[in-house]
Amino acid sequence: MTRFAIVLGALALVLSACAGAQRAAAPMHRRTGAASEPERLFRQFPLPPGAVRLTTAPRAYGGELGYRLGDWDPVDHHRYWRLRMPFAAAVAFVSSHRPASARTVANRPAFRRPAATRELEWSFPAIPHLIATRVLDVTLLKLSRHTTAIRVDAKEIWSARPRSERLPAGVRSVTIHEPRWFKKPASTRRLSGPAMLAFVRWIDGLPVFTMRDSAACSFGPPIGGPRELLAFRAANGRLLAWAWIEPSSRCTPVRFYVHGHQQPPLEFSVMQTRQLGAS
DSSP, X not given: OOHHHHHHHHXXXXXXXXXXXXXXXXHHHHHHHHHTHHHHHHHHSOOOTTOEEESSOOGGGTTTTSOOOSOOOSEEEEEEEEESSOHHHHHHHXXXXXXXXXXXXXXXXXXXXXXXXXXXXXXXXXXXXXXXXXXXXXXXXXXXXXXXXXXXXXXXXXXXXXXXXXXXXXXXXXXXXXXXBTTBOOEEEEEOHHHHHHHHHHXXXXXXXXOOOHHHHTSSOOOOOOOEEXXXXXXXXXXXXXXXXXXXXXXXXXXXXXXXXXXXXXXXXXXXXXXXXXX
16 A cells, blocks of 8 residues: 555545534534524614613613513523613614514513503524524613613523434333432332323423523422432333433423433423423
8 A cells, every 4th residue: 555545544534533523513513503593683683873782780770671570581691771762762763673584472561660661572483493482572661751771682492402412212111210208208100102202202302401590590489399310211121311300490400311421401391390290
């Protein structure tokens, strides 16, 4: 073999390794794109002329712009502006400049001062197989006769996870172990057949945990209930994957492992405790 052939062979191995690394990193690239999606949503907002970006909520806002009511979203980025424009004029400007690709979900007074607040919610088309929900939530607040504050929330909910981050196709049974909880004794349930398939679909449908707002996690009472250890096994009993769910908190991520490798944590919400209990 000539030196030229050896060099070509080595080059081929390097290129093959690089291609494999790129394929393995593809899900991370998609997730990085999802993380930068709020920036694209912010660019869609029709910022009124003369608006000044603030690092925190205005001091004179009275509390209305510092928190959100209602359901929280896995990813919620927000920004503040102060605008030298009367409240009615600011509302008229923003309302008449809805982004072309968005549809209006809400346009209503907000919080405890309906005469001095306005909330607009715009929904944007989903990104297939990546982001199921994309929303801009705009709140305007009258600070004075000629000054208005604006808060914009860019919200998103990720959709289905990549195949590599879901349960293996060989799962044939699910064991749900519930440790002792106060006076309730420990218990173990085993699922197979249609019940197992439905449970696997539910686990594969959980979104990736992306909650970043700790205040939203503490909003409302705790869920309560014991921890759940889920074991997913092949027909021969071999452990293929396992998950650890702690429904005592609204924002505790689900630890998830496939073939012994840790996967991105999963989101588990209060309403999903019904699915866990019904299994």
